[in-house]
Amino acid sequence: MSKYFSLEGRIVATAILALSIGTGIPWICGYLGLDARLSWALGLFLGILIILGLMRLVLEPLTTTLKSLQDGLLNFRDGDFSISLVTPKNAELRLITNLYNEIGEHLRRERAHIYQRELLLDTVIQTSPQALLLVDQSDHIIYSNSSAKQLLNAGRPIQGLLLQHLLPNSPKEITKAINNWENGLFNYTDKNGTHSMHIGNSTFVLNAQKHRLIVLREMTRELTRAEVEVWKKVIRLISHELNNSLAPISSLAHSGKMLIAKPGKGEALGKVFDIIADRCKHLTEFTQGYASFAKLPAPSCEYVVWQELIDRIIPIQAFTLKGELPQESGYFDPIQLEQALLNLIKNSREAGSESGDIELEISSDNFGQQLVLSDRGCGMSEKVLEQALLPFFSTKEQGVGLGLALCREIIDAHGGKIQLLNREGGGLQICLWLPYKNKDSST
Structure with missing residues (x-):
């Protein structure tokens, strides 16, 4: 019957057959002269038994398939995609098991693909000359590559160690850079000589825990x-x-x-x-x-009234002051900042900007001081912007390429930042930002 009927058809056929038997038995008992009530009770009882037996026989493929699906899904939950189900004869159940087997095959291929990618990524990381450390929020090293082991522990494994237990065995400059969460260049010396390193720190959340990624790169050759x-x-x-x-x-x-x-x-x-x-x-x-x-000396920072700085610059290089000056005094080396501003204003004039179009705006907050110089000169191309702050780079026929580089050196020495931007409508905007962090180290 399972070959010619669907599951629903077999259930309906079973019910009709059981009903026919249940109603036929009382008729046979009545024909034989038995009591009517006894005939109906006997017919009902036998009908129920027949229905249960037939239903169990009819539903056995379904229960078997459902049990197999349950076991397979439990395997999926445990990460095991290797189990495939036997295809039953029934069309509806065959459709379900085929779909399950297709999903299992797809998951197996995906897992194999992910494994290959992870293997490739791990190979790349392990063979990278950059030392890489992944530290969890409890300060344990949960991942490292070969370069990190060689740099920090003479090639011995470091995974699982506490970072603070590992660092005392490392060069003190590396220990200081990691402990201070530095980002940038530093030097250290070992038996092979002096090395220049670049350190980078970043944090991210993985599995609901904060992790720290430390990347150390040897920069000596570069x-x-x-x-x-x-x-x-x-x-x-x-x-x-x-x-x-x-x-x-x-x-x-x-x-x-x-x-x-x-x-x-x-x-x-x-x-x-x-x-x-x-x-x-x-x-x-x-x-x-x-x-x-x-021979640019280290900046000698002091408190400077902004108006005094402006009064010293305007007679040498004319410009327009935009907005009001901050009420609080600035904190910087006045001679070096004056030199930087004079160079920038001179560059604006040489770029074709009129004195009236050269504007200087000064602002400050609790973190630092910002000076924005704007002009309406010829501006710079994107390629020139990328190299304008490099020493000895100049687009002028007689230029030596030291003006902007000197400005950058002055701002960097103050711990600040300099940025060049083309203005909409033509011209250049130069943003200088100086921090207040050197207040306690003024000389």
């Missing part, structure tokens, strides 16, 4: 290469400037010598000496610019 490139550029630039000045000076000196031998050439001789003096002045300014950049 910094050495960059330093060599900078020195090559400096040498080329200095050589170019010296040749530009010494070649005409040598030629003019020879011309002057020839003119001295000729009477009546005093005026021409004066021009020769004027040109020589001009080239010497340019060369002096060039070398002084490099000297000021190389």
